[in-house]
Amino acid sequence: MSTSRSEKAYHHGDLRAALVSAALELLEGGGEAALSLRAVARTCGVSAMAPYRHFAGKEDLLEAVAARGFEDLAEALGTADASAAGAEALAAQGAAYVAFACRRPALFRLMFMTPCRKPDRPRAYGILEARAAALAGPAMPAEDLTLAAWSLVHGLAALILDGRIPPEAGGTGAVARRITLHLARLMAGVPEPSA
């Protein structure tokens, strides 16, 4: 087999994917502090400089990891959205968003910590946007609703991750669902008050 890769080949096979996976593992167990390029290389059984053949630098690797995280997030939001209809669907998305952050805190931090040089929204944004647009009522333009919903769940997730919210509330995700549902209902069914 000309393309077979022996176990101990000098060439790794596909290091790039292995590096991203290793980085993710290190991240999820041990936090961001444990994520050093050298440690990643060590985990893959490879020299410290090897990653530089596949990534421009540490930041580049982290970007790849974050991209993978955004894929996972989009998937989670998609299935959550499909699990219900109307305002409940948006609430489900909100709960899923917070749950994702709680389940993979270090990854979530990484995803939103990078100053994000490329301003393109993650694919997950589209999923939220679609649902929010469908719910937008007279009280608030669709654009503001999308932004408000995103800000709400993102802020909630961030505060939980930073330990700013009592654990019994944050842990279950009940608060996330309740608050998002409140928001969704208010946005959907309510006319602009007097002012």
Add this chain to the structure above:
Amino acid sequence: MSTSRSEKAYHHGDLRAALVSAALELLEGGGEAALSLRAVARTCGVSAMAPYRHFAGKEDLLEAVAARGFEDLAEALGTADASAAGAEALAAQGAAYVAFACRRPALFRLMFMTPCRKPDRPRAYGILEARAAALAGPAMPAEDLTLAAWSLVHGLAALILDGRIPPEAGGTGAVARRITLHLARLMAGVPEPSA
């Protein structure tokens, strides 16, 4: 003068405060990457190990810096709250919160990046809580309203800082005020919709 401090005194006078200030300066110009214990010490014209006489380690110093940041934030929220009444006061707080984050992004990140071992809320929380409680209507319990408002502005700030929101919207803070005002009005004046 027994207490006079010569320019080149061996003892600094009050290093602790100087270190915190220096750390803040380094943080505000140059981002978090520029904040190394050694750089802080250098800025104060002192050896690299000197800070350890006043702080248990880098994390401890950062905690002190964050505490100072929370003081400033509380003050900003307080004056904003006093600048208006009713729902507009909460909107003003929201705008001030986001403005604070935009004005001092690195500090804001630091304040909410530490996993926050001591679960006590910042003093700023009380200011928001009071206003939210005063506004709480039948649509949402006061506790949820407080949490929702905080999450909303915090998430908005975080998303802006991460470059996830178009600059023309985030920069001015208009979005923050608009959205928070929407939230405040909805919470204050609107009965629970049919469901």
Add this chain to the structure above:
DNA sequence: CCTGTATGTTTACACCGCATACAAGCGCAG
């Protein structure tokens, strides 16, 4: 004055990201 204690300094180590120079394996003309 003499001594104890708080405060800074020096030296040292392990780790990090990264630059450069080198070696090992694969693919493809001939």
Add this chain to the structure above:
DNA sequence: CTGCGCTTGTATGCGGTGTAAACATACAGG
């Protein structure tokens, strides 16, 4: 098959970091 070249991984080294230990200095109270 042979040999060349390119990709991939290695070895070594530099400047930087956080921090531990041992040392030096200035002030305070007897």
